[in-house]
Amino acid sequence: MNKITRNVFFQFFLTLTLICLFLTSVVFSEKESCDYSSFSSSNSSTPFPLIKGSKVKNIIFCIGDGMGISQVAVSRINAVGLDEKLYMERMPITGIARTHSANNLITDSAAAGTALATGQKTNNGVIAMSPDGKNKYLTILEASKNKGMATGLVATSTITHATPASFASHVGSRKGEDDIAIQLLENKVNVLLGGGKQFFIPQSAQGSKRKDNRDLIAEAKAAGYAFVETNDDLKSAQEPFLLGLFQLDSLKTDPPEPTLAELTDKAIETLSKNKKGFFLMVEGSQIDWACHENKLDNTIKQTILFDEAVGKAIDFALKDKHTLVIVTADHETGGLTIKGGDLNGKSLDVNWSTKGHSGTPVPLYAFGPNAKEFAGVYDNTDIPKTMARLLKIKSFPQTLE
């Protein structure tokens, strides 16, 4: 091989190496590094026990918006370890729920929230009403309230967002958040904790998104609610009716705001004073938003924040023995799959198949008395129906005139 040939070969291999390096950086551009092991995550893989021989008095319904099985898996691998378990994964009963809406294989949070709240299907965009918007659907929260139970909604979105709204309001479009705010208060939900102050302050106030000059915070106070907007105020509140709005818009999910776990803890503390029991819905709202943006690090963060809230629900249920905790999702978002990564989970190689929702069925985890009723594969509308049966609520589901 002469000198010229050697130079040509050298240049060829150098070029090939550079192309390979470039392609590697492109192909693995979705590999992300993140570490949420410092969160107060589950530190065990020991399953929580089956609770036998007691009746359901309270229900804590935890909904991870957009949380499919892959979102749970990447969060576990990254935050607690490949062979460990998140709090929700330690719950002894698992199931799988279908999620389609009345008019679409791919649901949105309004139709899915309606299914999970009322046991009935509706069209995408509709909140707890029939697809034609003519009839209201009774929600499991309203049915619980009618039975004398205390009720609560906790979310990291605006408290008027589609999922919490589905449990205590009835509107033809999820976009009517100012109307939803009125209905949440008219429904006398005991505990409302989340973001969305902009829908509760009069149009004339800075940052308001209301279309009228009603001051819903003043109206809530007049109706007996304590209003809080800081973590310190939240901790000291003792009233049986509690309205906590910690941002004009959605929560930032960063300090100094209370965490979803702290909000859940306070909601349980407040609601559990009711001797007839309580129904509480807790939503990890922003898992969905992280997945819409195909952001793995925020997906893990939001899922872990949600799992910490689940941990608080289980802490209470373990002591109480009459509390059923259900964890599920309204739908999967992003079409997330795990393609590879390190065994320690600090670098994960994932694929997002969409920026929207997917039609993949979602996991369900159950703990507490009669949790075994939630084993198997079923429709999302079956979940509140089973809850109603266990609470001995008759005539559910029910369409109101």
Next chain:
Amino acid sequence: MKEIILYADATFDLKVRVGDKIEQGDEVGISADSGDVLLSPVKGTIEKISFNPEDHTFIIRIIEE
């Protein structure tokens, strides 16, 4: 270079990704609910797709060629 912003509800099935070259009239997304199709008004490149949780919408930024 002119910047064009399109909005689509997050229930839309988006047909484009960041970096895609598109022609005027190409499908950007299809509504999963109504079947409505969102078409690109210009020839250009998809520069950014972000999500606005408040309105539950995608914001699609196109740089016109």
